Amino acid sequence: MSDRIFGTLTIVVALAYIASASQIKLPFLVDPLGPRWFPYIIGAVAVLAGLAMVLRPDDEPEWPALMAFGNIGLACLVLIAYALTLRPLGFLMPTALAAGLLSYQIEQRKLQAILTGVGLSGGLFIIFKFALGLGLYGVPKGWLN
Amino acid sequence: METMTLLGQGFSVALTPTNLMLAVAGCILGTIIGALPGLGPSNGVAILIPLAFSLGLDATAALVLMTSVYYGAMYGGRISSILLNIPGDEPALMTTLDGYPMAKAGRAADALVISGVASFVGALLATFGLILMAPILASIAYKFGPAEYFALYLLAFSTLGGLTGNNQAKAVLAACIGLAIATIGGNSSGTPRLSFDSLYLYDGVNFLVAIVGLFAVTEVFVFIESSGKNTAIGVKIDKITIPVRDIIRTFGTMLRGTVIGFIAGILPGAGASLGSFLAYSGEKAYAKDKSQFGKGDVRGVAAPEAGNNAAAGGALVPMLTLGVPGSGTTAVLLALLMTLNITPGPTLFSDRPEVVWGLIAALLISNVVLLILNVPMVKIFVKILMVPPWVLLPGVTMVSFVGIYSISSSWFDLLLMIGFGTLGFFLRKLDIPTVPIILGILLGGHMEDALQRAMVISGGEWQYLFSSKIAIGLWIAAVVGFVAPMFLRKFLKQPDAVPD
Known part of the structure; x- marks a missing residue:
């Protein structure tokens, strides 16, 4: 079908x-x-x-259960929010939030997710900004003045 | 001996400190990417391209980095196949068959060393094969006019579904999606079209956005769906020793696997997955005593690893000489070349020899680096396998986003990338391959261009497309390549492998 x-x-x-x-x-x-x-x-x-x-349709694929579909939809929303906030809010906060939420979706442990979010956001910022020299802003541009 | 002179010049390009450093970095990154399950060579290279681009590397340096990643991923894939029974990437699927049983029997270290050496033999000989074959193919391709090119592109699409797909109609549909996306924004003579009056689409869709979306973002969704299901039990490895007798005993296996893999790699649409599959089944058919295959036969790890690494080298031949990639990963590498404003094809060898030969020299150097990384130092990568998915997956996602953001600074492209990721998820569920989409986006412009030039030359006569022997040959090959798999599939019942 x-x-x-x-x-x-x-x-x-x-x-x-x-x-x-x-x-x-x-x-x-x-x-x-x-x-x-x-x-x-x-x-x-x-x-x-x-x-x-x-x-000539193939056999019916294995669709995810409603629960998994909801999770995927949620992940999709997290990513959309991330895409929209990356510029106005700077790199650090949206990245920490999005990474933490995705991590929580994969394994439901709060502390672990928070540490992942903060760690990834800080670590990647250092790599991107200072090792690779990308022109990223860590925080909203307005805060820098 | 012109080749030797050119290769010498290539080495002088590849051995500059920057390029050498990039090659080593690429090998390390590639091995990690290959080893981590769920992050294959095409994903890995796709995610890294925008970053390499925004670093402002020159063409040769970027190519050296990315092809090292490509070769490295091919080596690395076997590590999790052997230790976790999960292929690190598609082509490493066959290595699980005997690699994991070997590991369970306490021979994990031996399996890693033998497969590492097999990877080296396959990749090294395939690079020499590339040196021999590429100029020959390039000299034939010199004779190509627009009619031949149009037929060649058609051949690439018709064979892409190939033996590894299940339904030709779906491969065709995927190609159409890609080609249709390529028509957005304007044709080669600059007529604006199909941008739906959106400023963001006026220049068309950036293929990197589509590639990272279809590969990396889709992977995120697939992973979230299956999270918790993949619970593999890892195997510990003991001291790394060199099983000299096994290596000598399997040397013939490695050579046979290399030849089969290299040929599979050159064929359009086949790629490394088919290379390792054919190398394994070929070896099994050739072996007198088959009883140990699937239970931990050393030939069962040597053959597919030689095969998939040789195929990786073979797939570079049509990509560099014709501009037509033979596999998913080489399609992504083609995207890299196009981003760098390099047009692959026969003229690449005469116009930009420093790029081609620098690349080839870098491949030879990478192979030596990879042998060192993957045999004596393999334990380091085994540790990296322990990175839990709840760190890895968010990390990969964020890197993809920053990569795309750093080349376009546009939220629209990020949303488009998520859109492609969602589309990719549904397509994957419906068993519609995504590689033809990428190829369609990449080659659509060239294909239309060839057709347009053919029509201009002939004054609108369609027969012109069949006017030369080469063109007719390519058309026939395209039809055969499209029809044959439908019949062959029944005979070649293979595990659920898809093009790498």
Whole structure:
């Protein structure tokens, strides 16, 4: 069933892709291929591949249990929050938090997770900033003035 | 003897203090990356590329570092195969079959030494193979025009699903996803397209973002899903001694494994996993007394290790001469070359000899360094295996994020990377390979370019794509490479290995 759903989704996306390719504005001078044809070909092949998945699906994959799915979703949210705070809050705090939370997700021990977060954040900052010379800010830029 | 002169120049590049230091650092990092389960050569190299780039290393230095990591990871993979019964990376899967039984029987040290020597023999001879084969292939590739290149790219995609995938339609779909991503942002003549009016997509998708997302971030999700399941019992090792008799006895095995692995490596889409698989099964078929295979036969550790390291060298041949990688890790190395503005292909050998020969010399040096690290000093890496996953995984994640952030300073790229990671998780569940996606993103532009030039030359005649013998040969190879695995798979029932 999963293959059939994904195959159908593929066909829909591929058709949408072909439709948006047909909207590409052609430049004044067009070579024989133009900017549209290559996307057309890819889209068409993708539709065929999607059809093959719908018609001849593989065995059902082993999906994670609801609990594990929740954990993965949570990890995803942690990473998104990390991506968004890395610049405004500087390296140290978001890294400590994100690393600590991920560590806690893998093994539920509070002290261990806190130490991992703090240790990784400090250790990696020293390596990145001083050994590798990357232009990172440890704390929010405003604090430095 | 032109080759010797060029190689000599290569050594003068590779032996500068900086490059030598980078080679040693790369070997150490690579062995660690290979040894740690869940962190394979393609992940490891992918995570490190943005960092190497933001360090501002010149092209040769960056290549020396990364190929040392690549070779090192190939050596390191066997350590956890033998001690934990978990392959450190995909190609080391076959080494668990006899390596772990040897370790349980109290011969862990012997298994590590024999497989280390086998890795050395495989990698060293494959590097010589690279020296011999690459210029020959490059001279053929000189004759390639756009029609031949288009067919070659098609060949790369059609064979990538290969013997190791399970469903050709899924490999095709993956390639289409990659190619479609490559079309975002504009074609080679600069016509803007498919950026959905987003400023962030105007320049297209940075392939490093996709690679690190699909490899490293996906791995985080997979690990969180399976956390707690992988409980392996480690085996202690005693004093490292050199089992001279076993090494002499398995020398023939190593040579056979090397030849098989090297050929498997050169073939597009095969890579090191297939190399070690074929080397192991070849050796088992060749052996008169098969009774000990799977129970701790020394030939069972020597053959796959020689095979996978030889394949790693072999896979560099098409990557350097044609610009078409034969495996996941070489696809990532191709990304590195493109980041450094080096276009692999036949002209690389004439235009940038210092890069090619410096790289080859560095590989030879790395091999010696790796032999020292992996035989007498292997105990250090055994200790590193004890790093618990609750430190390792957050650490790897943070390094990936900082790497991508340091090249783009953009939160959009970080979110895109997480998006790729999520996509990668679902694709992995559905058994859709991710390597063709990477290859599609990397080669899409070149492929369209070749097609466009072919159309310009021929004035829009599609028959032009089949106008030369080489092109027709490549088309036939592409069709055979796509169709044959469907039939061969039934005969070659192999363990659930995927391209490395």
